[in-house]
Amino acid sequence: MIKINDLEFSVSDGRHGRKKLIQVDELNISQGSFVLITGETGSGKSTLLSLIGGMNRPTSGTVKVLDRTISKLSDHFLSEYRREQIGFLFQFFHLIDNLSVFDNIALALVPYNLSFSALQQRVELVVKQVGLKGKEDFIAQNLSGGERQKCALARAIINNPSILIADEPTANLDKAAKLALLELLYSFNRNGMTVLVVSHDPLFEDNAIIDQKIVMSSGKVIAL
Amino acid sequence: MFNISFIKFSLKMMFSSRRELIAVFMLYTCLIFILSSFFLMKNSLFNAFDHLIDGKPELIIQNMQGGKAVNTPLSWADEILEIDGVGQVYPRLFGTYFFEQGRDFFTLVGFSLLEESYDSEIQSIIDGVDFKSFQNQEGIYVGLGVQKLLRSHYYTDSFSFFYGSGKKLTLPILGHFSKKSQLETNDLILLSKQSIRLILNIDENFATDLVANIPNPAEKVIVATKVRELFPNARILDIVDLKVNMKRNYDIFGGTFFALFLLPLVAFLILFYTKISALTEKGRSQVAILRAIGWEIPLVMSWHLFNAFFIASLAYMVGVLCSYFFVFTLNAPGLSQLFLGQANLSASFNFTAVIPLETLFYLFIVTVFPYTLASVIPIYRSSIVSPLEVLR
Numbered sequence: 001m002i003k004i005n006d007l008e009f010s011v012s013d014g015r016h017g018r019k020k021l022i023q024v025d026e027l028n029i030s031q032g033s034f035v036l037i038t039g040e041t042g043s044g045k046s047t048l049l050s051l052i053g054g055m056n057r058p059t060s061g062t063v064k065v066l067d068r069t070i071s072k073l074s075d076h077f078l079s080e081y082r083r084e085q086i087g088f089l090f091q092f093f094h095l096i097d098n099l100s101v102f103d104n105i106a107l108a109l110v111p112y113n114l115s116f117s118a119l120q121q122r123v124e125l126v127v128k129q130v131g132l133k134g135k136e137d138f139i140a141q142n143l144s145g146g147e148r149q150k151c152a153l154a155r156a157i158i159n160n161p162s163i164l165i166a167d168e169p170t171a172n173l174d175k176a177a178k179l180a181l182l183e184l185l186y187s188f189n190r191n192g193m194t195v196l197v198v199s200h201d202p203l204f205e206d207n208a209i210i211d212q213k214i215v216m217s218s219g220k221v222i223a224l
Numbered sequence: 225m226f227n228i229s230f231i232k233f234s235l236k237m238m239f240s241s242r243r244e245l246i247a248v249f250m251l252y253t254c255l256i257f258i259l260s261s262f263f264l265m266k267n268s269l270f271n272a273f274d275h276l277i278d279g280k281p282e283l284i285i286q287n288m289q290g291g292k293a294v295n296t297p298l299s300w301a302d303e304i305l306e307i308d309g310v311g312q313v314y315p316r317l318f319g320t321y322f323f324e325q326g327r328d329f330f331t332l333v334g335f336s337l338l339e340e341s342y343d344s345e346i347q348s349i350i351d352g353v354d355f356k357s358f359q360n361q362e363g364i365y366v367g368l369g370v371q372k373l374l375r376s377h378y379y380t381d382s383f384s385f386f387y388g389s390g391k392k393l394t395l396p397i398l399g400h401f402s403k404k405s406q407l408e409t410n411d412l413i414l415l416s417k418q419s420i421r422l423i424l425n426i427d428e429n430f431a432t433d434l435v436a437n438i439p440n441p442a443e444k445v446i447v448a449t450k451v452r453e454l455f456p457n458a459r460i461l462d463i464v465d466l467k468v469n470m471k472r473n474y475d476i477f478g479g480t481f482f483a484l485f486l487l488p489l490v491a492f493l494i495l496f497y498t499k500i501s502a503l504t505e506k507g508r509s510q511v512a513i514l515r516a517i518g519w520e521i522p523l524v525m526s527w528h529l530f531n532a533f534f535i536a537s538l539a540y541m542v543g544v545l546c547s548y549f550f551v552f553t554l555n556a557p558g559l560s561q562l563f564l565g566q567a568n569l570s571a572s573f574n575f576t577a578v579i580p581l582e583t584l585f586y587l588f589i590v591t592v593f594p595y596t597l598a599s600v601i602p603i604y605r606s607s608i609v610s611p612l613e614v615l616r
Contacts, residue, residue, distance in 0.1 A: 050612040055516065076520055083518025094513050094615050098240030103233065108517040113227045155517065 001031035001194060002052060002163070007061035009047055022047045022219040024061075029196070031162075034189045034209050037198045039216035045198040046167055048216065052196065053086045053165045054078045066162060083111060087156030091168035093148040095155075097141040101132055104140055105155045126154040130184060146177025153184060163194045170201045178203055231530070237510070238531045244504075249539050255491050256543025256591055257550070261559060263587060264551040267580040282444060283436040284461040285451055293459065295430035300455060304436055307450045309443035315431030317417050319424040321385065326373045331412045334420030362416055363398035369410035371400045383413075387423045395419060403576065492591070503602035511606040512614035521607045525600050532599035536592040544584060552577040 004027040010018040022044040029035055037045045050056045051063055054070050057078075063071045070081055082088075095104045105123050114122075127133055130150040135143070140151060149169065156164060166185065170178040178201070186209050189195045197204060204210060215223040238245060285304065287296040301313040317334035364383060366374065374383055374397070384394040401409035420426065436451070438444050448460045503511070514524050550556055552575055560575070606614070 046612065046616065050610065053612075055612045056610045079515070079518050079520040082516065086518075088516050090615055092615070094509065094516070096237065096240065096510055096513060099236060103236055106229075107233060107514065110229055110233050111519055111523055114229060116229055116232070119229055159518075 001066060002027075002029040003062075003064040004028075004052075005062050005064075007051065007063060008059050009051060009056065010059045018059075020219060022051070024048065024221050027214070027221055029194065029212065032189070032192050032194055033211040034186070035194070035196045035212045035214060036204050036210045037196065037214045037216065038200065038205070039222075043216040044219040045216050047219075049165050049167055049196060049198055052163070053088060054081045079111075083108070084159055085162045087153075087159070087161040087164045089149070089152055089156050089164065089166035089169045091171045093145075093152045093172075095140040095148060095151055098139065100137050100139055101127070101143070101151050101154075102136040104151055105158055108155050108158050122158060123154075126158045129157070130154045131180070144177075145173050146180060149173060149177065149181055150184070153181070157188060157193075161193065163196060164188060166195065166197045166199075168199055168201075169197065170199060170203060182207075182209075230527070234527050234530045235534070237527070238534065241506070245535065249535055251491075251495065252536060252539035252591075252595070253543045253546070255495075256540050256587070257547045259489075259587060259591070260544045260547035260584070261551055261556060263580060263583045264547055264578075265556055265559065265575060267583060268551070268575040268578050271576070271578045282438045282441070282462060283448060283451075285434040285436060285455075286459045286461070287433075287455070288457050288459045293433070295426055296433050298429050298431055300458075301434055303454055304434065304451060307447055307454075309438055309440060309447050311437040311439045313437070314435045316433050316435055317420045317424075317426060318432050319420070319426075321413070321423065323373070325377050328373060329411065330370055332420050332424065333412060333414050334417040335414060336417045361396065361398075362419060363396040364419075365399050365401065365414040366397060367401050367409040367412040368403060368406055370413055371397075385419075385423045387425065393419065393422060406576070492594075495595070503606055507602070508606045508614050511603060512609075512611035515607060516611040516615065521604070524607050525603055528600055528603040529596060532596040533592065536595045540588055540592050544587075548577075551575050 004024050007022065007024040007027075008020065009022045010020045013019040037048065039045050047056070051058055051071070052065065054073070058071045061071070062069050065081075065085065068081070070078065073081060096107070099107075102123055105126060106119050109119050109122060123136070127136055130153050132147065132150050132154060135147065138147075140148060143151065149172075164185070169185075170181060173181060182203060185195050185197070189209070213223075214221055285296065285300065286293045287300075288294070296315075298315055301315060304310055304313050319332050321330045321332050322328075323330055366383075374380070379397070382394050382396045384392050386392055395415065401412065401414075415423075421428070426432065436447065438447055444462055448462065451458055451460055511524055514527075515521075519527075555575060
């Protein structure tokens with residue numbers, strides 16, 4: 001499902017040359033798997049996620065997702081790819097603080113030009129799925145950490161993506177919220193969604209739900 | 225792209241940053257209010273000014289002695305009439321009268337019901353005057369500024385002029401001029417020729433000046449030369465001279481006007497610069513979130529275009545409406561003095577509502593569009609950056 005070949009991503013080092021952030025010769029991730037990506041800070045985990053998620057384009061090499069080479073897509077198609085195939089979950093939730101739960105989730109549907117009633121229906125459905133029913137009108141900044149992450153998760157899955165990308169999703173949550181989130185991620189995974197998680201959390205390590213573990217160091221995959 | 229959901233969420237996101245929104249809105253409204261007030265005042269004044277200029281006669285002939293204008297002999301009129309190209313010659317009677325109690329000057333203009341026609345200036349003044357009131361009795365017709373000043377000194381029905389060595393002439397106030405003609409009639413008192421001759425001590429054989437009507441404007445210079453040959457001490461003014469004189473009067477205020485006009489303009493530039501150069505961390509984060517969840521660059525930019533256009537248009541409308549109220553209802557307290565320093569009783573001039581649609585349209589173009597476009601530049605810059613770099 002996800003096929004990476006000769007992938008290289010570098011950025012300008014501000015002086016003469018370029019700094020190589022990641023170099024992956026080959027990496028395959030099968031559809032519907034639960035993948036954990038680990039490694040020390042600065043090892044290139046988040047960069048790898050950004051390349052799979054279409055947030056960055058590689059300097060060289062290819063990233064193929066569902067038989068589509070996303071590394072060569074224009075911004076228009078890359079945005080469409082992020083909208084339709086990818087759901088993002090961040091460590092710091094990244095909600096728009098002054099908007100309500102409903103509005104934060106519905107923002108992901110705005111590009112579809114849906115009628116308000118259709119939009120409302122879909123939001124209600126995911127709100128129920130993540131367990132935020134009754135809190136649609138709450139302002140995001142007034143929610144607890146666990147609720148904010150649930151809201152972010154609802155926004156990530158509202159377009160029913162093929163891949164859910166989570167970058168340190170449990171780092172700012174208490175134990176109960178972590179377990180609740182893990183349960184939700186697992187339930188989506190069981191329904192066929194590929195879940196890619198970057199985490200140092202022991203909760204994910206040696207957990208039976210993990211199908212594949214990728215260890216990175218200095219921008220390279222050192223263990224699969 | 226601009227469906228109901230888009231507009232609804234754009235407005236929601238905009239109103240979610242209320243403090244910032246109110247600050248920008250207030251600042252922008254104030255700037256537009258100041259600019260619009262200047263334009264409305266200038267337009268109203270120049271409209272009245274144009275009206276005044278249009279009514280001016282072609283040539284004015286004054287008798288000069290030692291560089292000072294003195295009364296003009298009526299016998300000059302007969303000689304001037306014999307010059308080829310001269311249509312008619314009218315004698316005019318006018319002058320200033322010092323109202324001691326009010327410590328201000330009035331302009332007296334004399335007219336006669338028996339004369340069939342007047343020069344165009346007097347004609348423009350007496351338009352709207354109720355002549356029936358003059359048929360029955362001697363009296364005066366006053367400008368609104370005069371009326372106000374007289375009332376404040378309890379002259380409501382009549383006014384007493386003092387002339388000669390302590391003599392008094394009391395005349396009833398028969399009416400007042402309309403607000404429309406206020407720029408030219410504000411400090412004016414219209415009265416009979418007999419009365420003005422008495423008050424200003426003008427002999428029967430003299431007038432204040434003469435006005436020659438020249439049907440063919442091309443002959444104006446020749447006629448002026450011939451008049452000067454006949455009367456070497458005559459001063460001849462034509463409409464061009466008057467325009468130059470009046471323009472000069474208004475130019476006195478040009479510098480101040482420019483300085484005050486520059487102030488909001490500089491504020492605009494600062495606002496634009498702030499808009500162009502920086503986007504707050506919150507703003508960058510919002511753009512990155514929207515990009516991450518699949519909003520395309522044009523959609524993100526449309527969202528900001530819509531927001532900026534909405535705020536700027538609303539501020540424009542409120543600013544213009546406030547300035548309309550400030551200028552035409554409150555009569556621009558504080559700012560009107562800038563324009564009206566040179567006339568007698570100038571402070572009492574009322575701005576007549578004239579909507580300069582073209583000027584307001586240009587104001588809309590130069591204020592709303594640059595702001596709207598300026599706000600999109602930092603959004604574009606943030607949109608092309610990888611969302612992950614901002615959100616990390």
